[in-house]
Amino acid sequence: MAGTGQPSPWQINLQGAASPVMESIHSFHFFLLVIIVAVVLLVLALLIVVALKFNEKANPVPSRTTHHTLIEVVWTVVPVLILVAIAIPSFRLLFLELDLPKADLTVKVTGHQWYWSYEYPDNGAFSFDSLMVAEADLKPGQPRLLAVDNEVVVPVNKIVRVQVTAADVIHSFAMPSFGVKIDALPGRLNESWFQATKEGVYYGQCSELCGKDHAFMPIAIRVVSEADFASWVEEAKQKYASVEAPAQVAQAEPAAGAVSSAR
The missing domain is CATH 1.10.287.90 (Helix Hairpins)
Incomplete structure (x- = not known):
């Protein structure tokens, strides 16, 4: 079975x-x-x-x-x-x-080529990326092609609203043991929900053919007690707040004279 x-x-x-x-x-x-x-x-x-x-x-x-x-x-x-x-x-x-019931917390999920990003708007609005752990870096007990570097953490027996979108192409957020499977579409926000009834780590994967690394963007959700979740939130606020956003360099527009001379 x-x-x-x-x-x-x-x-x-x-x-x-x-x-x-x-x-x-x-x-x-x-x-x-x-x-x-x-x-x-x-x-x-x-x-x-x-x-x-x-x-x-x-x-x-x-x-x-x-x-x-x-x-x-x-x-x-x-x-x-x-x-x-x-x-x-x-x-x-x-x-x-x-029919989404009244949620205890919200997790926003964004699909990228080829990893997931998560945001907790109800718990400090911190966010983080979650990438698959390479086979050479797996720790004992971590499943191949399913383990990630940063797991989603939620409290047991609480209703979690999942808001799903995508930044590039169509992805699909799927967690079989929770009965969740919903498309992540660029420019659109889809919603689903789950209420995990057992503590533990649950794995899913992107279920949409989203490109060459489609098979390598797993989902890992760790379900913990309410007290452990509160402790994790405080740690996560500090941990992910210190992660610097990637620098974006804007390209200056050429002057009118430069454009004319180039022509």
């Missing part, structure tokens, strides 16, 4: 749920699986009956029946009922994902 927080070797099924949304996704998934298996078994049984009962040897004189009202009503009504049964929990799940 699949693990929680990151992929498992030879995994089957979705990653373990660590949020109410992902728990609902699990329930809907298993509900669909039951319907799919039932339909497949019904079709298989009908095929076996047809093959045994209506082959040339068992039925040398074929029936000339062209219409059967009851069968036609059944094969029209039953699929409609199945679709209605699927639609009701599907719409309920979509509403749960898209």
Whole structure:
């Protein structure tokens, strides 16, 4: 079975749920699986009956029946009922994902080629970049292609509003164990949310083909207690406030005479 927080070797099924949304996704998934298996078994049984009962040897004189009202009503009504049964929990799940509850904190996410930037506007407005740790620099316990130098930290059992955008091309912010997957679009601010119910480190990745290093922009979210989160915020304010912004050198416009002489 699949693990929680990151992929498992030879995994089957979705990653373990660590949020109410992902728990609902699990329930809907298993509900669909039951319907799919039932339909497949019904079709298989009908095929076996047809093959045994209506082959040339068992039925040398074929029936000339062209219409059967009851069968036609059944094969029209039953699929409609199945679709209605699927639609009701599907719409309920979509509403749960898209209806943002009142948030305890906000994390703004910006996708770049090819790394993520994070900002905490409710906790001091500090920000930082998060890049993948190279394989040669991995520490014991850090997963390959998923570990990052600066993890996102959030408190357990708190509602986190995630605001997602991009600085260059389309990216996609995806955290499987939280049931979050939302596109990051340049010039647009999309929103999602999660409520992590278990402490630990959870990993995701960009799920949009955004360029040559698409496979190397992971997401790491560490879920901690409320007290540990408060301590981390104070440390982060000092740590990331001391990081100097990259210098931008403006190019002076040439004088009118220089332009004329150049021409």
